[in-house]
Amino acid sequence: MTKVNSALSYDKDAVGIGRKGTINKPFILNAPFWTVDTLFYVIPNKYISLYFLFILFQQIKWNKLDESTGVPSLSKENIKVVNIKLPSKSEMIKISKFIFLLDKKIELHQSKLEALKKIKSIYLRYLFPEKG
Numbered sequence: 001m002t003k004v005n006s007a008l009s010y011d012k013d014a015v016g017i018g019r020k021g022t023i024n025k026p027f028i029l030n031a032p033f034w035t036v037d038t039l040f041y042v043i044p045n046k047y048i049s050l051y052f053l054f055i056l057f058q059q060i061k062w063n064k065l066d067e068s069t070g071v072p073s074l075s076k077e078n079i080k081v082v083n084i085k086l087p088s089k090s091e092m093i094k095i096s097k098f099i100f101l102l103d104k105k106i107e108l109h110q111s112k113l114e115a116l117k118k119i120k121s122i123y124l125r126y127l128f129p130e131k132g
Helices: 050-059 076-080 089-127
Strands: 014-018 027-029 039-042
Touching: 014 050, 027 050, 050 089
Parallel strands: none
Antiparallel strands: 014 027, 014 039
16 A cells, blocks of 8 residues: 555444454454555444354454565465354354453453462562562
């Protein structure tokens, strides 16, 4: 891309995946978002849950579709060969809620871990002060 006259934006949340670089780390794009030529995105339809799609994209081995010799890269042709099976909408919602709760619990424990590491560091400085 060299020059654009206006932003190419979308008003629906989507799941994004890098076309170049970090191709194996899908992420949720909150609307509105602007895209560039190094991003693929998928906007779920009414039959698919956004978070379920995000979870599903995290399970795909995107690196196996890498077609580069240098910077990891994906193409539309390689993405088209990915076949996925979808459960019913209600099942997607149940799976999404379950995984979401697990993710929140992991996040909480990671925060606690970081706090405990800080406390440990403070105690170590107190118990083993530098000379003087």
